[in-house]
Amino acid sequence: MYQSLYRKYRPKSFSEVVGQDHIVRTLRNQIKMGRIGHAYLFTGTRGTGKTSVAKIFAKAVNCLNPKDGEPCNSCEVCQAINTGTTMDVLEIDAASNNSVNDVRELRESVIYSPSLTKYKVYIIDEVHMLSTGAFNALLKTLEEPPRHVIFILATTEPEKLPDTILSRCQRFDFKKIPTKQIAQNLERICRDSGIQIEENGIKAIALYGNGSMRDAISLLEQCASYKEGLITYEDVCEILGVANEEMLFSLLDHIYEKDAVASLQQLDKILSYGIDLGNFLRSFTYMLRDMVIYKTGGDELIEILYGDQETIKAKSQKYSIGFLTNALEKFTALQREIRYAVSPVTLLELTILRLIRPEISYDMGSLIARIEELEEKINKGYVATKEESPKTHEKDELEKKVNAAKEAKEEREEIDLGRVWLEVKGILKKERMMLYTFLEKGVPHLKDGKIVVEYSEEDALLVEQLGRPENKDFIEAVVEKVVKKRIPIEFALKKSEEDLLIKQVKEFFGDGIDIEII
Amino acid sequence: MNYREFVESIKKGQIAPLYLFYGEERFLLLDAVKRLKARLLVPEFEDMNYIVIERENPEEYVEAIIENCETLPFFSNYKIVVVKNEEEQLSKIGDKELKRLTDYFKNMVLGNTSLVVVVVSGEKIDSRKKLYKFMEKEAAVVEFKKLTPEEAVNYAGYFLKKHGKKAAKKDVEYLVKNIGTDLYSIVNELEKVIAYSEGETLDLEEAREVLSVTLQQNVFHLVNAIGMKKEKEAYRALYALLSKGEVPLIILTMIARQIRLIAKLKSLEGKAFDKKSIASYLGIPFFAVDDIVRQSKLFTREDLYKAYKECLRCDIALKSGTEPSFALENLIKKLCKQ
Amino acid sequence: MLRVYGHEEILKVFRNIINQNKISNAYLFVGEEGLGKRFLAEYFAMMVNCKGTDKPCFKCSSCVKMLKKSHPDVFIIEPEGDSIKVETVRYINAEINIKPYESFKKVFIIDRADKMTPAAQNAFLKTLEEPPLYGLFILISPQIEALLPTVVSRCNVVRFKRERKEVIKEYLIGEKGVSEEEAEVLAHLADGNFGEADKLVDENYKKLRSNVLSEIEKIFEKKGFEVLNEYSFFEENKEQIEEVLKIFLSYLRDVLVFKTTKNLKFIKNVDYIDSIEKLESKLTFKRLNNIINRIEQFNSQLKSNVNYQLAVENLLLDILGGQ
DSSP states (O other): OOOOOOOOTTOSGGGGGOOHHHHHHHHEEEHHTOOOEEEEEEEEEESSSSSHHHHHHHHHHSSSBBTTBBBOOSHHHHHHHHTTTTTTTTEEETSSSSHHHHHHHHHHTTTSOSSSSSSEEEEEEEESOHHHHHHHHHHHHSOOOTTTTTEEEEEEEEGGGGGHHHHHEEEEEEOOHHHHHHHHHHHHHHHTTOOOHHHHHHHHHHHHHTHHHHHHHHHHHHHHHHHHOOOHHHHHHHHTTTHHHHHHHHHHHHHTTOOOOHHHHHHHHHHHTTTTTHHHHHHHHHHHHHHHHHHHHHHGGGGGOSOOOHHHHHHHSOHHHHHHHHHHHHHHHHHGGGGGGHHHHHHHHHHHHHHHGGGGGGGGHHHHHHHHHHHHHHHHTOOOOOSOOHHHHHHHHHHHHHHHHHHHHTTTTOOOHHHHHHHHHHHHHHHOOHHHHHHTEEEEEEETEEEEEEEOOOHHHHHHHSSHHHHHHHHHHHHHHHSSSSSOEEEEEEOOOOHHHHHHHHHHOOOOOOOOOO | OOOOHHHHHHHOOOOOOOEEEEOHHHHHHHHHHHHHHHHHHGGGGGGHHEEEEESSSSSHHHHHHHHHHHOOSSSSOOOEEEEEEEEGGGGGSSSSHHHHHHIIIIIIIIOOEEEEEEEEESSSOOTTTTHHHHHHHHHHEOOOOOHHHHHHHHHHHHHHHHTOOOOOOOHHHHHHHOOOOHHHHHHHHHHHHHHOOOBBBOOOOHHHHHOOOOOHHHHHHHHHHHHOOOOOHHHHHHHHHHHHTOOHHHHHHHHHHHHHHHHHHHHHSSSSHHHHHHHHHHHHOOGGGGHHHHHHTTOOOOHHHHHHHHHHHHEEEETTOOOOHHHHHHHHHHHHHO | OOOSSHHHHHHHHHHHHTTTTTTOEEEEEEEETTTSHHHHHHHHHHHHHOOOOSOOSSSSSHHHHHTTTOOTTTEOOBTTTTTBBBHHHHHHHTTTTOOOOOOOEEEETTTGGGGHHHHHHHHHHHHSSSTTEEEEEEESSSTTTTSSHHHHTSSEEEEEOOOOOHHHHHHHHHHOOOOOOHHHHOOOHHHOOHHHHHHHHHHHHHHHHHHHHHHHHHHHHHHGGGGGHHHHHHTTGGGHHHHHHHHHHHHHHHHHHHHHHGGGGSOHHHHHHHHHHHHHHHOOOHHHHHHHHHHHHHHHHHHTTTOOOHHHHHHHHHHHTTO
């Protein structure tokens, strides 16, 4: 009879159990010390070993020659339990036996001594499915269980159990098995059964198993039956229906490099692999999220990455955090929109194109990405030219927008700075010639109710002079005479064009920029 | 009487013919029954002289009780009859039957020197009921109250010592604080700790590895990290919760609950409230007050308004299909902002 | 005789499985609608029970019965209304215990297995895991996520992908009698999906598409409130509004992609290239972006029971965007 891989490689002793070391150590010691409880509760997500450990425990407490807390697996008792041929160790599915009557029957059978074993072991799976009445009935037996009985309750949803039941049991929480350990076990199984899969393929299967050994082994089996001979990483991705990492990063690169043609081609390639759109988005967003997390917390947060740590570490160097966060936000939103959309692929293509051309988006995320881009250009020594290149064009557009906003703001200020300034300079020309010459070189702006006069770097000395109290006060007094109200004046050095642009954008849109990923 | 007094009394040989056991601390209640058995019954014939009466149909109780009380003990000075009344079965029988029962108790049980009847009720009793009026007059009533933290610490320390583990008092206090004062829970957790740790002295770090930290505790770590605006730690705490398979919406509910408690505490600011009243106002256990106070110092009113908004946003996001870890991570990012 | 177009890899896997006699007891065929899952499920069943050497031979008694759709050992299960209920699964559980009349395998094809209620799926688990040796289940579902993981883990998954354009073209020419030129165009539009291709050759659909596409041009030529008159088109096509929107979006998507790539090879509606080029120069990226989003928004509005005429009129006005 063909036995599934999962059945064949199910752990038969504590030492074979993967990923639950604390639990295994505790149970083995209890057996060695003879301190066996009568009610246990195993909780945890599926495929983490609850039923396997329960059976091993049932063997160990009943084994005729236990060694170091482990069952021998060869005595009459161990074999009977392994083959499921003794009524003294029973596996009960609470989902299909969840009524009060079922539990009553159970309680009645509990009274009778075991026929073969020392202890009768009842393993009740998915115990959270019991009705309230059934729980109450079970509670009575858990309170004062007969000496020859051990209950092992198992569930994936412990929060559904009443507190009274919880307190009566020794609770063991099974954790999701770390991907590395799953991969190691898969490798062992492959070696043992002659399955040939590339290392990266095994890693991918382990990752996809998401903490469940059973799921991972089941996936391994599917991959193994796919074809004869060596199964490559690409094969695995195909079988699992996931885009392989290379394809995803390639797409991200094209987007980052603003290559629309390459991006759409890459997307088409990914989709033609039969990868479900939802899966693709999931993998892609996890990848983005991982890089954002790593860029936020570095090695401190490396343990919480979903993907391969080395890859994320290496790849995240390439992109700026503004870009990644913006992309993550847009793709996460897309995941929701796509659910009921008429044309999901169109929305996906649109999202990609919008990421390539953020200048048409005015949400915060896109703006941040834009600012970062400009900052990057400054750092690289970008010099603004007068050519009508698309980049300048878009910069001009942005500048136009910002200036328009500024002008609107200035208009609201009620003073005609141009006219006022001329008047002021006129008065100074008559009364303080030196100050007049100083002012001539500066460009006045209105900002936040102040007059800021800007100078280029070479005139730094003038700024210093003008800033002196006796000079500043005099000029402010003149302004007051002209405008009939006191307006403070500042003298400052003009920043480079780019800096000004960024400053303007930041000023216009506010400094505390919020990124919304909802 | 309480547990201690009961144990003292039977040590001195003061056995009552009729007992009423009730209260929240069921472990001790069961222990009291065990002690009674040990004191009165001969091990070889224990099974024959220890009878538990429990019937599906309350109407059958009185007949069963009387029948079983009538038979003599078997090679023993004493016989114990335990009447299971946790679900107030005896309150469901008719007045006539009840009178029959109480009369029987009064006439046949109280004078009987070889029979001990123990009526086991639930966590609370209603003294207005006829049965309890009678029991309070005629029976020895033992209430098994929930342990105080101090008593729980003492018991835990004693339990550890009995099983060969030395433990520092503050470590035991930490354990009780995390496990609670219910003895069943304490004993079950300690059994694990005793089996897991291989040294003679209790190592708290080791113990933590096998303790079933409840969802409450895990979320406490998370919320505390958020409260201290320790973003990275919060992400790790969240990941730990999710990898244990905790349900995202439940995690959010717990975070929101914590924010709610902090906000409510804030509303008490400036007013004179002692710890007990705070605990009662917020509906939390006494020993949890300190933590909430500490956390509330780290959130301004502005922070709390924003936090509320973000929790709602997260709820919407989770329900409209946003990837749970992203939605919660985003919430953390918002809440941890300086 | 039955010709299979495309599906080369999957057919290879089938042949391997049968030749090596490594037939699992449960398969899950997964992939978008219209890729041929049901067709291949029946084909596979035919292969498995074929008595000839070259499976399927189409000549033996088993193959003939399959072709006639009256094979006594092959059962097709489909949803009743919206779901497959527990009772149906109980029937399967009982029926599988009866040996096949004359075949190698007793086959149950469960189409739209994703429509099984959770109770039905649970009832199915034991049988799925340990059916009799002669039992074979083929589950069909558009997505894996719709099924309980416990069910999926007990099946061998076979993924269906979009076919190459050439395959669809051959299919259209061979099965649907379409001319070479038309097949070229339609294959582009069908996006590798047989079901989509079938739809495209349907006369009614062709007419609808052509109407919608002219309507689009018309809309963009309107100015101001006169666009409201176009409501009549949407009223006439209310029953098929989702199809209409799909066509609309497909066209706009082409305009958008052409605009960004300036490359004709990305266009799907290749028979409307001129119109697309014309519109592309008229609309900015931003406006296209807005219109596409607006149409999807319109779609969700419809799902929440909004007044149809109002929704359409709003959409029309927004499309013109004050131009």
